Amino acid sequence: xxxxxxxxxxxxxxxxxxxxxxxxxxxxxxxxxxxxxxxxxxxxxxxxxxxxxxxxxxxxxxxxxxxxxxxxxxxxxxxxxxxxxxxxxxxxxxxxxxxxxxxxxxxxxxxxxxxxxxxxxxxxxxxxxxxxxxxxxxxxxxxxxxxxxxxxxxxxxxxxxxxxxxxxxxxxxxxxxxxxxxxxxxxxxxxxxxxxxxxxxxxxxxxxxxxxxxxxxxxxxxxxxxxxxxxxxxxxxxxxxxxxxxxxxxxxxxxxxxxxxxxxxxxxxxxxxxxxxxxxxxxxxxxxxxxxxxxxxxxxxx
Numbered sequence: 001x002x003x004x005x006x007x008x009x010x011x012x013x014x015x016x017x018x019x020x021x022x023x024x025x026x027x028x029x030x031x032x033x034x035x036x037x038x039x040x041x042x043x044x045x046x047x048x049x050x051x052x053x054x055x056x057x058x059x060x061x062x063x064x065x066x067x068x069x070x071x072x073x074x075x076x077x078x079x080x081x082x083x084x085x086x087x088x089x090x091x092x093x094x095x096x097x098x099x100x101x102x103x104x105x106x107x108x109x110x111x112x113x114x115x116x117x118x119x120x121x122x123x124x125x126x127x128x129x130x131x132x133x134x135x136x137x138x139x140x141x142x143x144x145x146x147x148x149x150x151x152x153x154x155x156x157x158x159x160x161x162x163x164x165x166x167x168x169x170x171x172x173x174x175x176x177x178x179x180x181x182x183x184x185x186x187x188x189x190x191x192x193x194x195x196x197x198x199x200x201x202x203x204x205x206x207x208x209x210x211x212x213x214x215x216x217x218x219x220x221x222x223x224x225x226x227x228x229x230x231x232x233x234x235x236x237x238x239x240x241x242x243x244x245x246x247x248x249x250x251x252x253x254x255x256x257x258x259x260x261x262x263x264x265x266x267x268x269x270x271x272x273x274x275x276x277x278x279x280x281x282x283x284x285x286x287x288x289x290x291x292x293x294x295x296x297x298x299x300x301x302x
Contacts, residue, residue: 026201031205032127034206037122044213073116082107107221109221113223140188
């Protein structure tokens with residue numbers, strides 16, 4: 001049987017077309033994913049952990065506008081813990097800033113970044129991974145399917161009506177059996193070649209870029225457990241409560257000192273001026289009484 005007849009056989013064409021289409025789809029999707037992973041890595045590696053507080057808006061805008069990572073970034077952003085500052089006034093009315101937590105000095109996350117920027121999201125979620133994983137099974141299944149189909153068709157063409165037709169039909173049966181065997185060979189061979197090709201493309205195009213992206217994200221955002229952060233907030237709250245308790249304890253004494261100081265500085269001079277005025281009034285009344293020769297009840301009072 002010549003090669004041209006083999007490759008024009010419909011079952012073999014179906015196996016070869018399925019193999020070629022699957023390889024082309026696999027290569028196209030892997031190149032797409034690899035290109036986006038390189039873009040993502042080239043952007044994120046420009047930042048350092050110490051720059052996050054100042055350049056976070058730049059990261060947020062790029063991530064939110066990039067459709068390849070925007071959905072994962074929106075979920076990941078909800079887990080971030082920022083180094084918040086509280087504005088406090090000093091005695092001179094100058095503003096000072098104090099960190100809420102002494103250990104959270106940069107942007108941290110309560111969940112491992114690899115949970116969001118995982119292989120499933122960055123790679124397998126960007127194409128029909130279930131289809132690619134099913135291709136070897138489909139190609140292998142084509143082998144026995146078309147083999148038994150050809151055998152059934154060949155047996156159906158047997159004609160025992162005459163010796164000449166018997167020889168012709170048996171010759172056709174043997175040719176069909178050969179094609180049926182070749183279908184299984186092509187199907188199994190195509191399945192093995194696809195598996196090797198898919199693994200090579202995945203390792204060369206995607207895997208190295210994926211590991212680089214995950215490594216940079218893991219180093220850029222420190223992972224802090226939510227329990228640890230809550231403990232830090234509790235510790236800072238206790239310190240603030242202690243300061244408030246001390247202030248309340250010293251408040252009566254401070255109020256007493258302030259009250260005494262206010263009385264001494266304001267009320268005493270006023271009373272002194274009032275008494276001085278009364279003495280002057282009494283003196284004038286005495287002089288008036290002497291001049292008139294009459295006594296007054298004010299003399300008896302003072």
